[in-house]
Amino acid sequence: MSKSVAELQEMARKCRVEIVKMVHRAQAGHPGGSLSEIDLITALYATRMRIRPQEPKWPDRDRFILSKGHASPGMYSILAEMGFIEHEDLKSYRVLGGICQGHVDMKWCPGVDFSAGSLGMGLSFGMGCAVAARLENSNRRAFVMLGDGEMQEGSIWEAAMAAAHHELGNLKVILDRNRIQNDDFCEEQMRMFDIPAKWKSFGWNVKEIDGHNMSEILEGLDFLEAEENCNGPSILIAHTIKGAGVSYMENNPSFHGAAPNDEQFHQAMIELGEVEA
Amino acid sequence: MTRNAATRDGYGQALLDLAGNEKVVVLEADLGKSTKSLHFRKAHPERTVSCGIGEQNMLLVGAGLASSGFIPFASTFAIFTERAFEQMRNGIARPNLAVHLCGSHGGTHTGTDGSSAQSIEDLAVFRTLPNVIVLHPSDDVSTRLLTMQLAETNAPSYMRTARNKTPVLYDDMDPSAIQIGKGIELMDGKDVAIIACGVLVSESLKAAEMLQKEGIHATVVDMHTLKPLDGKLIEALVQRCGALVTAEDHNVIGGLGSAVAEYLVSNIMAPLEMVGVKDRFGESGQADEMLDLMEISSEFIAKAAKRALSRK
Ligand SMILES: Cc1ncc(C[n+]2csc(CCOP(=O)(O)OP(=O)(O)O)c2C)c(N)n1
Ligand SMILES: [Mg+2]
Numbered sequence: 001m002s003k004s005v006a007e008l009q010e011m012a013r014k015c016r017v018e019i020v021k022m023v024h025r026a027q028a029g030h031p032g033g034s035l036s037e038i039d040l041i042t043a044l045y046a047t048r049m050r051i052r053p054q055e056p057k058w059p060d061r062d063r064f065i066l067s068k069g070h071a072s073p074g075m076y077s078i079l080a081e082m083g084f085i086e087h088e089d090l091k092s093y094r095v096l097g098g099i100c101q102g103h104v105d106m107k108w109c110p111g112v113d114f115s116a117g118s119l120g121m122g123l124s125f126g127m128g129c130a131v132a133a134r135l136e137n138s139n140r141r142a143f144v145m146l147g148d149g150e151m152q153e154g155s156i157w158e159a160a161m162a163a164a165h166h167e168l169g170n171l172k173v174i175l176d177r178n179r180i181q182n183d184d185f186c187e188e189q190m191r192m193f194d195i196p197a198k199w200k201s202f203g204w205n206v207k208e209i210d211g212h213n214m215s216e217i218l219e220g221l222d223f224l225e226a227e228e229n230c231n232g233p234s235i236l237i238a239h240t241i242k243g244a245g246v247s248y249m250e251n252n253p254s255f256h257g258a259a260p261n262d263e264q265f266h267q268a269m270i271e272l273g274e275v276e277a
Numbered sequence: 278m279t280r281n282a283a284t285r286d287g288y289g290q291a292l293l294d295l296a297g298n299e300k301v302v303v304l305e306a307d308l309g310k311s312t313k314s315l316h317f318r319k320a321h322p323e324r325t326v327s328c329g330i331g332e333q334n335m336l337l338v339g340a341g342l343a344s345s346g347f348i349p350f351a352s353t354f355a356i357f358t359e360r361a362f363e364q365m366r367n368g369i370a371r372p373n374l375a376v377h378l379c380g381s382h383g384g385t386h387t388g389t390d391g392s393s394a395q396s397i398e399d400l401a402v403f404r405t406l407p408n409v410i411v412l413h414p415s416d417d418v419s420t421r422l423l424t425m426q427l428a429e430t431n432a433p434s435y436m437r438t439a440r441n442k443t444p445v446l447y448d449d450m451d452p453s454a455i456q457i458g459k460g461i462e463l464m465d466g467k468d469v470a471i472i473a474c475g476v477l478v479s480e481s482l483k484a485a486e487m488l489q490k491e492g493i494h495a496t497v498v499d500m501h502t503l504k505p506l507d508g509k510l511i512e513a514l515v516q517r518c519g520a521l522v523t524a525e526d527h528n529v530i531g532g533l534g535s536a537v538a539e540y541l542v543s544n545i546m547a548p549l550e551m552v553g554v555k556d557r558f559g560e561s562g563q564a565d566e567m568l569d570l571m572e573i574s575s576e577f578i579a580k581a582a583k584r585a586l587s588r589k
Contacts, residue, residue: 028389069393094389096562096570102391108560117393118357119330149307152329181330182307183315189307190329 003046005214012042012214015077016245017274018090022073024265026094029102032255034074036178036211036240037145043217044143044174045078048225053083056110060140063129068147068176069103069116070257076100076109084111120153122146123173127163130171130233141170143224149181152190157202160233164203169230173204174220176211178242180253196237205229211238246271280445284438284475285381287420289313292350294421295428296321302342304328304351306335312352312381312438332357336364339376348375348428355380355396355437362402369433370406376434377427378403383413383437384526385554385571386476391561396437397554400474401531403435404504410434410457411504413525413533415478418447419501422455430457437475441564444479446499460507466494469582470514473524474500474533477552480568481524483575488582495582506536508544515547520585522550524578526568529553548588550581 003011015038023029044064045051052058066075073093080087085099092098099109103117114125126144133140150156163171181189192198199206209220220236223229242256243249246268249260260268269275293316295301303325309315318325328335332353339349358365358380369376385395404411410432414420420438427434446463447455454461460472464485473481478499485495496518500507514521521541523534534551541549554571568574 026389094391094561096560096566098561102389102561103393105391105393115393117391118360149330152307152331154331154333183305183310189327190331 008043008046008214011046011081012039013272015042015074015081017269017272018077018080018087019073020246020260020265020268020272022076022090022093023259025091027259028094029073029259030070030257031073031259032180032242032249033068033071033147033176033178035244035246035249036242037071037176038074038077039212039214040174040176040217040238041074041078041145043214043221045082047218048221049143050140051082053111056084060138062140063113063126063142065114065122065126065129065142065144066104066116067122067144068119068150072100072102072104075104075112079109079111082111085109119147119150120155123156123159126171127159127168130163130168131166133170134168141172144171144173146173146175147181148175148177148179148186148192149189151175151192160199160202160204163233167232169232171233172224173233173235175235175237176240177237178240180242180251180256182256184253199235203232205232205234206237208237208239211240212244280448281442282417282445283440283442284414284417284420285313285440287414287417288352288379288381288424288438289316290417291421291424292317293320295425298348298428300346300348301428302326302347302349304335304339304349306330306332306353306357308353311354312379314350314352332361333364336361336376336378337368340368340372340374343374343376348377350377350379352379352381354394355383355399356394358435359396359399359402365403366406370408373408374433375431377436378434379436379438381438382440384439384476385559385567386526386564387440388564388567389561392558395559397528397559398531399435399437400503400525400527400533401535404531404536408432409504410502412436412457412502413474414438414501415475415499416443416446418445418450419455422452423457423501426457439476443476446478458502458505458507460510461499461501462496463499464495464497466496467517468494469520469522469586470496470498470518471522471524471578471582472498472500472514472533472537474503476526477524477573477578480573480575481578484578484582487575487579493582493586500533503533503536506540508540511537511540512545515545520548520589522552522578522581522585524552524573526573527553528556530556548585550585552578552581
């Protein structure tokens, strides 16, 4: 549980390498949103999640719901780091019969608690997990990772309203605010205006952080867990960079759902400190 | 040399070709790059409405536009059109508003995105809606022509296109032979008739070639319109061949096979073998791997043809 900032950063770096390798090997998949979310997921798994990698179905485990399920390479890389799956399994990403399906799938991969792929569904599912925990007097929590484009789905707001109505203090959202969706920047596709104000007005506890600054991320997770914020649902709005860590992917909508070629792959491995220039 | 192309490209081209009609508007839900409406958006941003990732809203915006005299073409992935099914039912089909919905990346053929993206029920659900025309063309040429015809119809429609490339069939075809509601006979044989749609039309042609080597002569029909179904043609096929096979990258429940079976039981009986996804979900795999895994590729179509023949 007590990992230093430097250790977390190194863990996230290793995950970034795996993310790029997975997408390059498959020549398909979603690197941008995997790289933007990975510092957040790393800190969450390595310092907060109450889980037993050897017993993935332990009933009292915290749930992590990757609602933006296309960003699966990010999740698979941390599941491998935590020991839910083998690093070798990462090679099965998008391969017929492989446990690492294109979108995270609870039927296929240990440690995955939600079958994603259709945006706007994970928050409702997380609410169900939170209600179940309450009914069972369990102190387990449900953490949900949302995309910013995903927030445009109306169902997100049905869930947001319902979770606040039911004062689900055990429901915690992290929003990957990377400002890009599939076709383009969110600003071009669908402006969302004051995002923190929207969640506040829906009755949520809200905090904004830099989603690539490990110390700020830890503070943000403290906020989600703080006793005074367990009166209702809470959201961490993490400002991130889509494609973070690979220069040509950063802030580039083209790498939402495209794989690097061999040359670009090599460059990414250099930039991520995996091979020497 | 056969040319390969994806049907979604035919859709994108048709929207551009239709742009001269000022009433044509395009609606997007953050998948324009994928469904290929992006070309229209680039050329006519003023007539393109971005709805963000919000399919339900998109369809009813389309209904409002149609009620105001516009001709809206809305697209997303086939699977996500299903999220707006009730909007399509109550907001579009019921008042019979001509909103044209295109679902790209249909079927298991869509590949490594996996089961969440592989719609195997879209044709079935939209076929249940009164007033709605349901199309699933087989190549980019016919997709383009059929999409352009939709702009002239006064009825709502659902058209499934595919993500991945398949052989182009109609480069040399007289365009007037490609009409909504009319199946197209691609091969003529008297032993068995294979009725297919979408990506399985070219698989059916391969199956017919395999059968020919064994002395079995198959008719192959591209039934790009599932609704209204070309009943006249089915009747003719029964009379000519006496045994039928349907082939679709879709659940065997509710799609083309069901449509043909419904027609047969009420009109004219003949043995029918239905090739389709056997009521199961897909998984991540390459397009060709998926067709084999689902047992819907050419060899399975050929086997089904022999079974149908033996039941004559
Ligand atoms: C309901 C639904 N509509 C459309 C899609 C197709 N799609 C996949 S990812 C994506 C963009 C997501 O953007 P965002 O939520 O911002 O994710 P991120 O930037 O973190 O990758 C879209 C439109 C989908 N998966 N689900
Ligand atoms: Mg985003």
